Amino acid sequence: MSLKKSIILIVLVLLLDQISKIYIKTHFKLQESVEVFSWFQIYFIENDGMAWGTKISDFISFISERSAKIILTLFRVVAIFGIGYWLYDSTNKKATKTLIVAVALIFAGALGNIIDSVFYGVLFDDSFSQVAQFLPEGGGYDTFLHGRVVDMLYFPLFEIDLPEWMPFYGGKRFNFFEPVFNIADVAISTGFVMLIVFNKQAFSKKEA
Structure with missing residues (x-):
């Protein structure tokens, strides 16, 4: 798979990701939802941390949330350069199509979320009790x-009451699947799953 084709894939994922985010941001109030099916909703939230809303300041108490946010965003920017080089190197070395597609999806997803972290704060007003405006x-x-x-x-998908005997979570209501995510997250997750499930196809003996 050529670098040109991988760039086209990245652009398509980025367009889907950013168009969906901009539409939601300019048409929904924060925590507003629309039920599409009983098992699927469009539910608008914002995440200023890592996966599942985790923040660096949750682990390192002496760092303020704003400083932790900058550290996280800069780390993401550095990481995207590393992933970009991996993609460029893989296409130059004629790596397997599985590997190149997986890395391209991870790159596109990471870049999509970086755009939010870097620019959305200055491009939109807040969504609390109102629909945000662009610029x-x-x-x-x-x-x-x-x-x-x-x-x-x-x-x-479904909710169940966990049995009382279960450690830590006994007697609590369990919602599966609870996390809210976006198209960029789907691209990243798909790329990682491809690398794990199709490991032998992605990494040839020569590359190993």
Whole structure:
């Protein structure tokens, strides 16, 4: 698979990701939802941390949330350069199509979420009790590098009451699948699953 084709894949994923995020941001209030099916909702939330909303400041208490946000965003920017080089090197070395597609999906997803983190704070006003505007006259809801990632895909497939005897979570209500995510997250997850499930196809003996 050529570098040109992988770039086309990246652009398509980025377009789907950003169009969906901009639409949600400019048409939904924060935590507003629309039920598509009983097991699928469009549910608008914003995430200013890592996966599942985790923040660096949750682990390192002496770092403020704003400083942790900058560190996380800069780390993502550095990581995207590393993934980009991996993709470029893989195409140059004629790596397997499985590997190149997987890395391209991971790159596209990571870049999609970086765009939110870097630019959305200055491009939109906040979504609390209102629908956000693009390039508002009064400025955005935060500064450069302090944007929040837009999530909207929610699959509450089923809920059950956990038995009392179960350690830690006994007697609590369990919702599967609870996390809310976006198209960029889907691309990243798909890329990683491809590398794990199709490991032998992705990495030839020569590359190993």
